[in-house]
Amino acid sequence: MSVKDYIRERFFPHMWCPGCGHGVVLNAMIRAVESLGMSKNEIVMVSGIGCSARISGYVDFHSMHTIHGRALAFATGIKMSRPELNVIVPMGDGDALAIGGNHFLHAARRNIEMTAIVMNNRIYGMTGGQFSPLSGYAAAASTAPYGNIDHGFDIAKLSEAAGATFVARTTTYHVHELSRLIRDAILHEGFSVLEVLTQCPTYFGRYNRAGDAPEMMETYKNRTVAVGSEKKNQDPDLIERGVFVKKELPEYCREYEKVIEKNQQKQT
Amino acid sequence: MQGKVKFIQGNEVCVEAALYAGLEFFAGYPITPSTEIAEAMSARLPQIGGRFLQMEDEISSICAIIGASLTGRKAMTATSGPGFSLMQEALGYAVMTEIPCVIVDVQRGGPSTGLPTHVGQGDVNQARYGTHGDHAIVALTASNHQDMFAITVEAFNIAETFRTPVILLFDEVTGHMREKVVIPEKGEISLVERLRTSVESGVDYHPYLPREDGRLPMSDFGGVHRYNVTGLYHDMWGFPSDDPKIVYGLIRHLMDKIQNYTGNMTFFRQDHIEDAHTVLVSYGAAARSARHLVENRRKRGERLGLLELQTLWPFPGDVVRKVCKNADYIVVVELNTGQVIREVKLAVDRPERVYLANRIDGQLISPTDIQNILRLLHGKGV
Amino acid sequence: MEKCRLVFSGSGGQGIITAAILLAEAAVLHEGLNAVQSQSYGAQARGGAARSDVIIWDKPVYYPKVVQPNVLVCLTQTAYNKYHPTIRPGGLLITDTALVKVDKSAEARLAQLAFQDQVKQEMGNTRGLNICVLGAVAALTQIVSTPSLESAVAGRFDERFREANLKALHMGIALGSQRSSASV
Numbered sequence: 112m113s114v115k116d117y118i119r120e121r122f123f124p125h126m127w128c129p130g131c132g133h134g135v136v137l138n139a140m141i142r143a144v145e146s147l148g149m150s151k152n153e154i155v156m157v158s159g160i161g162c163s164a165r166i167s168g169y170v171d172f173h174s175m176h177t178i179h180g181r182a183l184a185f186a187t188g189i190k191m192s193r194p195e196l197n198v199i200v201p202m203g204d205g206d207a208l209a210i211g212g213n214h215f216l217h218a219a220r221r222n223i224e225m226t227a228i229v230m231n232n233r234i235y236g237m238t239g240g241q242f243s244p245l246s247g248y249a250a251a252a253s254t255a256p257y258g259n260i261d262h263g264f265d266i267a268k269l270s271e272a273a274g275a276t277f278v279a280r281t282t283t284y285h286v287h288e289l290s291r292l293i294r295d296a297i298l299h300e301g302f303s304v305l306e307v308l309t310q311c312p313t314y315f316g317r318y319n320r321a322g323d324a325p326e327m328m329e330t331y332k333n334r335t336v337a338v339g340s341e342k343k344n345q346d347p348d349l350i351e352r353g354v355f356v357k358k359e360l361p362e363y364c365r366e367y368e369k370v371i372e373k374n375q376q377k378q379t
Numbered sequence: 380m381q382g383k384v385k386f387i388q389g390n391e392v393c394v395e396a397a398l399y400a401g402l403e404f405f406a407g408y409p410i411t412p413s414t415e416i417a418e419a420m421s422a423r424l425p426q427i428g429g430r431f432l433q434m435e436d437e438i439s440s441i442c443a444i445i446g447a448s449l450t451g452r453k454a455m456t457a458t459s460g461p462g463f464s465l466m467q468e469a470l471g472y473a474v475m476t477e478i479p480c481v482i483v484d485v486q487r488g489g490p491s492t493g494l495p496t497h498v499g500q501g502d503v504n505q506a507r508y509g510t511h512g513d514h515a516i517v518a519l520t521a522s523n524h525q526d527m528f529a530i531t532v533e534a535f536n537i538a539e540t541f542r543t544p545v546i547l548l549f550d551e552v553t554g555h556m557r558e559k560v561v562i563p564e565k566g567e568i569s570l571v572e573r574l575r576t577s578v579e580s581g582v583d584y585h586p587y588l589p590r591e592d593g594r595l596p597m598s599d600f601g602g603v604h605r606y607n608v609t610g611l612y613h614d615m616w617g618f619p620s621d622d623p624k625i626v627y628g629l630i631r632h633l634m635d636k637i638q639n640y641t642g643n644m645t646f647f648r649q650d651h652i653e654d655a656h657t658v659l660v661s662y663g664a665a666a667r668s669a670r671h672l673v674e675n676r677r678k679r680g681e682r683l684g685l686l687e688l689q690t691l692w693p694f695p696g697d698v699v700r701k702v703c704k705n706a707d708y709i710v711v712v713e714l715n716t717g718q719v720i721r722e723v724k725l726a727v728d729r730p731e732r733v734y735l736a737n738r739i740d741g742q743l744i745s746p747t748d749i750q751n752i753l754r755l756l757h758g759k760g761v
Numbered sequence: 762m763e764k765c766r767l768v769f770s771g772s773g774g775q776g777i778i779t780a781a782i783l784l785a786e787a788a789v790l791h792e793g794l795n796a797v798q799s800q801s802y803g804a805q806a807r808g809g810a811a812r813s814d815v816i817i818w819d820k821p822v823y824y825p826k827v828v829q830p831n832v833l834v835c836l837t838q839t840a841y842n843k844y845h846p847t848i849r850p851g852g853l854l855i856t857d858t859a860l861v862k863v864d865k866s867a868e869a870r871l872a873q874l875a876f877q878d879q880v881k882q883e884m885g886n887t888r889g890l891n892i893c894v895l896g897a898v899a900a901l902t903q904i905v906s907t908p909s910l911e912s913a914v915a916g917r918f919d920e921r922f923r924e925a926n927l928k929a930l931h932m933g934i935a936l937g938s939q940r941s942s943a944s945v
Contacts, residue, residue: 119607122618155601157446168607168618173600175449176609176619177442178472184439188446188454189600191430192404196450196601217435367430374425386786386796496802556825557782557798559789671823746824 117141117151119171126165128236130324132283132309136201136230137166139286143293154197157186159211161237162311163203163230172199180210183218186225194364197297198225204245205235208264212244219273219302223363226296227275227304229266232311240314251318267355270304277303278356282331283310285352295354301362308335308350383562389553390415390457392524392560393483396531397455398423399563400570402481404454406432406443408462411495412551413485416457437462441469441482448480449608451573451599453535457483460502461492463509470544471510472610474633477587477595479538479573481531483547485554486663488741497741498551498664500714506546507692513630515637517644518546518692522553522666524560529568530646530689536571537644541636542595548691550714552664552743573597578604587629588615593636637693646689649702651677655684657753658703659736660723661712662688664743669712672746683753691719696726708756709733712749762794764818765904766827769894770844771836771860774807776891781813783895783913784905788817791909797825810839817904832902833869834894835861836876853901855894872901872940879932889929896933901941907934 118141127133144154154172158164160179167174173196177185182200190198207215207229218227234252235241242252247263255261270278277299281288289307296303310316310327321327336342338353385395394416397405405420407413417433424431430447434440437458444454458466463484473480488494489501506518517537521527527549534545576596578584580603589595598604611619612626620626637644651673652658661669666687673685686702688695699722703709709732711720717735724730736752738744751761767784769777778800785796800813814827829849834856835841841861848854850868859877876893880886892914899910910930918926 119618151605152601152603168609171605173605174607175446175600176607176611178468178610181438181442181469184434184442185446187432187434187439188404188406188443188448189450191432191443192447192450192452192454193601213435214439217439367425371425371428371430375428376426384790386782386789496804552799552825555799557785557796558822558825559795667823667825674823743824743826745826745828747828 112145114138114141114145117144117171118169122168125169127162128313130310130312131162132232132307132311132324133163133166133230135283135286136228136289136307136309137169139290140199140228140293141170142290143297146290146294147297149197153195154199155186155189156199156201157182157189158201159203159206161203161206161235162232163201163206166201180206181214182206183211183214183225183227187218187221187223190223190225191364191367194224194368199228199297200225201228201230203236204229204231204233205243208266208269209244216273219270219275219304221363222274222276222301222360224300225302226293226299227302228293228296229304229306230309231266231306232309232315233263234311234315236311236314240318246315253314253318266304266306271356274302275304275356276301276358276360277354279304279354280306280308280350281352282308282328282335284328284331288352292354299357301360382564382567385560385562386557387524387560388415388555388557389524389527389549390485390555391419392527393457393531393547393549393554394419394423395562396528397481397535398427399528399568400532400535401453401572402455402535403427403429403452404444404447405429405456406434406440406447406454407456407458408434408437408440410437410459410462412487412554413457413459413483415554416483416485437465438469441466441473441480444480445469445473445476445478448478449600451597451602453479453539455481455483457485459485459487459495460489460499463502463505467509467511471512471514473544474510474514474516475610476608477542477633478544479542480544481534481538481547482544483549486548486550494741496551498714498743499741500548500550500663500665501718502548503691503713503715503718506548513634515634516546516692517541517543517637518548519646519690520548520663521689522663522670522687524558526689527553528560528562532568532570533646539571539573540594541640542597543637546692548663550664552667575599576604580604585615586617587613589632593632641693641695644690644693645695645698647695647698648685648687648689650685650687652684652686652702654682655706656682657708657710657757658684658686658706659710659712659749660686660688660699660703660719662691662719665712665714668744668746668749672749675746676750688719694722694726696722699723699726700728703727703732707732710736710749710753710756712736712744714738714744762819763831764816764820765832765902766830766849767815767817767832767834767898768827768830768844768847769813769815769834770840771811771834772840773802773805773809773811775811775836777811777834777836777894778813779917780891780895780898781815783892783910783917784898785815785817787905787909787913791912792905794819795822797822799825810843812840812844832898834898836890836894838862855898855901857894872897872937874936874940876933876936879936880929883932884925884929889925889932892926892929893933893936896930896935897937897940900934900937
């Protein structure tokens, strides 16, 4: 199949701003799915609210566009009900870690098999550029006109601490790596988190004088390094890319299947 | 009625009835006085190959059941007032996306944390108006275990027939009380199964195109038809739209599919209405006290009657108007500052006949409490 | 039959709610009667005040609470102080000699029985106290038969505890029968 077979062409052009990184994530995701040879019928995409959440409408999978922050909770119901489905949950940074932070932690803790893709543009784009829990200290935003005093999360560390069994990070500049990591995340048998640094030139870039989209991607190229690289020791502000966690632990749905196997028939 | 006799709590009756109705999926979060429902579900569901999830809060609980229902399983959650408040946004999502599910609210005293271990009926209006935006909703209740069983099964039937969330408004008294219940044999109460589309794989399926009778055949998520589901206004494919024609058509459909079928989902009991000069209108735990009084006073020849409502929303105004037609006094008995009474006043002719008999202190109103109010009303003094 | 209204009162952890449930269950499942059991309780699982109401009748029971009990069981002084004025004239007050000092007059029959002492003496601990009380209530009121109670108790506890609880039940039935044959 070609890339076009995975999208709902009649709903294009998409609604994202020129230069937005989300389209790159969409592209890489489709390539990952294509390379896995998965049937469109076995993929469910559940999203919340925000620019990132609109990705679910453009793909020709089973797609559920839910409410702000709760995508993982809906996805948990779907996955527990039909464990044979592959569940992918694209979220924005605010969607996943502000309003949806608690669901994020608990989905990771349960180690339920699904792929959480956090499209981190460090801003609330849909509502016009307010700071998010990933904007970081001193960032400018429409609700931080004097500079942000909130500190940001480290999504990778947070995910690991919460119990995610696959944790990785990359950027929209590193498109091949992005596609490969999405593929690895989908294949992982457990809760997998992939953080994708994705540019929002319209708000984050403009407010923070980070330049236009190519300049922001240039920054991803220059200010990130492969995990374990020596460069990080010399320049601790560099952001690491790659796989941080990959381990095998009992998966939630399979554990529940065991509960059913043991207790079925024992009707009172 | 044939079947197995049990002596169990109302909350357990609700569990047995849900399983009878074909429930396969439950997600919930512990909260008094509904917790026994989650506990019983955690034990019973794996036994039948169903699934129980204890979620991190009530928000995720309702989200999980909506997700599970979309894949084709009958699903339910249970909570009490504070948790029901948290569920309101997702409840609206279920209304908008037309995903069947059942939400049990075992009411306690509110507002806020209120009275966790004491009874109240203060969530009647929340059930109707809790989620934002115009919408229609179904809320049912019952006062005894046998009715609780039947009404819980009915909740699933309505949810499936009309593709809507249905709220079961029980309360601390009926939820925790134990009394006899006969679990009906299979087939004794008819069940509505989900209407699934007959559109074959490869043929264009329109998930949000109602049939002529207003019903929307579903395709299990993860099955042969891939479609979009969204809480935004959407077209027949489920794709977002703000086209005024589409927006108007959808909101009209969401309202009409419930309001035009009020008669199909109206459940009530009436006792001694024919010659009653005073009709008590009540529901849930309060109706037990009202019935106690009516039965006792009838023996002494007093012309008291009872209308026990089991459907609270859509409000069965026609039934209330007819039943109360000849009464001199209409006394609404409820455990709040007056929620159903407003609907009763709107429904009846000469609303000046309508009075409230209530308690709002966490205690079940007693037959004596009601009797004292009636004596005052009838000009007899206490 | 007369409508029988019972109140079991004491503190959380004594098992009085279980005793109330078993009495009502015996009436419904094994005697074909109607019964409604309800309880009121606070936030504490242990040590707080506990009360359970049971109404047993051969006709439908609607209002589930007991205002004036025919039978009042008090297993703490606090419960006795709080509830003794509610007893129905001519009713029956059942207390434990070691736990409650009966110091108020009431127009009721009085059964002060040594449940706790006897259970401790014969079983080494007080875990069977509630079931012992249940046996006495049944013997004194004759509201349910011994076989019905035995079935209810046997059905409630798994094998490890079944024998001990049946023993406690019969201890209570004996205590109650002695009392009931004495003039009360």
